[in-house]
Amino acid sequence: MDIDTARTPLRARIETAREDALRADPRVGRFPTWLRAIEALHRQARSPLVPLVDLIVIFSAALFVRIPWPQSIELAAASIFSLYITGRYTDRGSLETQGVLWFVSDVCWPLAIMTLVAVGLSNAVGWPVSLTLRFAAATFVVMIIEKGITWSLVVHERRRGFGLRRTLVLGDGSKGELVIRKLNAYPEAGLAPVASMGLATEIGAEGMNPVLAAARLTQMVIDERIEEVVLAPEDADGEILRVVQAADGLDTNFSILLPLSEVFLHPGLATQVGGLPLISLGRIAQRCTPLPGKRLFDLSLAIVALIGLSPLLAITALAIKIFDGGPVLFRQRRVGRGGVPFELLKFRSMVVGAERLIVDLRDRNANTGLLFKVYDDPRITRLGRLIRRLSIDELPQLWNVVRGDMSLVGPRPLPVEPEDFGPIENRRHSVLPGITGYWQIAGSNDLTYEEMIKLDLAYIQNRSVFLDLRLLMRTPAALVHRRGPL
Secondary structure (H helix, E strand, C coil): CCHHHHHCCHHHHHHHHHHHHHHHCCCCCECCHHHHHHHHHHHCCCCCHHHHHHHHHHHHHHHHCCCCHHHHHHHHHHHHHHHHHCCCCCCCCCCCCCCCHHHHHHCHHHHHHHHHHHHHHHHHHCCCHHHHHHHHHHHHHHHHHHHHHHHHHHHHHHHCCECCEEEEEEECHHHHHHHHHHHHHCHHHCEEEEEEECHHHHHCCCCCCHHHHHHHHHHHHHHCCCCEEEEECCCCHHHHHHHHHHCCCCCCEEEEECCHHHHHHCCCCCEEECCEEEEEEECCCCCCCCCCCHHHHHHHHHHHHHHHCHHHHHHHHHHHHHHCCCCCEEEEEEECHHHCEEEEEEECCECCCHHHHHHHHHHHCCCCCCCCCCCCCCCECHHHHHHHHCCHHHCCHHHHHHHCCCEEECCCCCCCCHHHCCCCHHHHHHCCCEEECHHHHHCHHHCCHHHHHHHHHHHHHHCCHHHHHHHHHHHHHHHHCCCCCC
């Protein structure tokens, strides 16, 4: 290193290296139509082409194991249907779909469950179990081979400079430079850095005007035709939340460089790019589309639960009427999907007129933000404490699910006005509110408002019918061991 270089401040050398890397990169998102189709197949994208090709591949596998063609069509169609209703055809980022293992862990589960169901029904319909198992094995093999072929083609073209998404790196100092260098060195990740901005200085700075930050980010995305944004924060939470706010309305995929502490705690979340732990946040500002199969899942389970629990519902209603004499149901205005209010139903567990007594209890609030919970709340009746402890008071919300106001799983609706929420918290309302969710599983009333918001946004980003099923199965144990005020 010469003297002049040594005298140059480290930050200036980093910025110079970054700009040189950007200028030297000739990749500008060249994306032939045929390559887009191949990549869509690899990512199991939400496109009519993908299930059509899968149908042909699965049908061929069935014929290969000598299943008669009418039954082959039926089995192939059932496989595609199971993938569709469980949300397996969706918009995944290129970081999430590197290699083939992601497909095994994410997409094969619906097929495995369908196979178990088919095996269980084999005897009833006179279908040999061995034939079902051969079909399942052939399906897994041919689909993994399909993904291996598509990934090989995608990697080959990306290393030639094709099929790379124009990427904006939001980061300061060495972290921003490291992300740019790694993405340039590993084009198979599919991201080509073509621009950079300071995260702490230009977008995520504390006290920065949100309108100005949003205008800067939007202008950069438009000018550079950005398809992907990678965040490389120095401190994380504060900067990231301000970027999310600034990104409102941008149809752009976001990823973030994880700190080592998060990698050790949650190793399954990160995707490696040359040893760099990145996690895809998806289109963090995009309005959520309805999840295929979720409404059918909610409606079926809610109706079954209402029928099965009808004796308990009747006994609870009768007990409230006998021991308290007031109304059986408590009706409260809550904020639903899209910020539209709805009337939430609960068994009444407090004295009549309890909402008018909140003013006298404000100084005893045990939570933060828009949450209001009080230890030893004097408004709760003796019977109310029992049904709250067992969460029986929440059961009438099954009718809210049947009516379409709520889902079984989702962000918990709050008894406030839509305008009370900030732009980040408002993302909770991009999906139907739920009876249970991450919040209830993680700690329920013992969590802060900020922790609740993070868990709700995590659910929205990762939601699927299988995630809903897992959360529902974990809810009873979480209710038994829950902490915090009732």
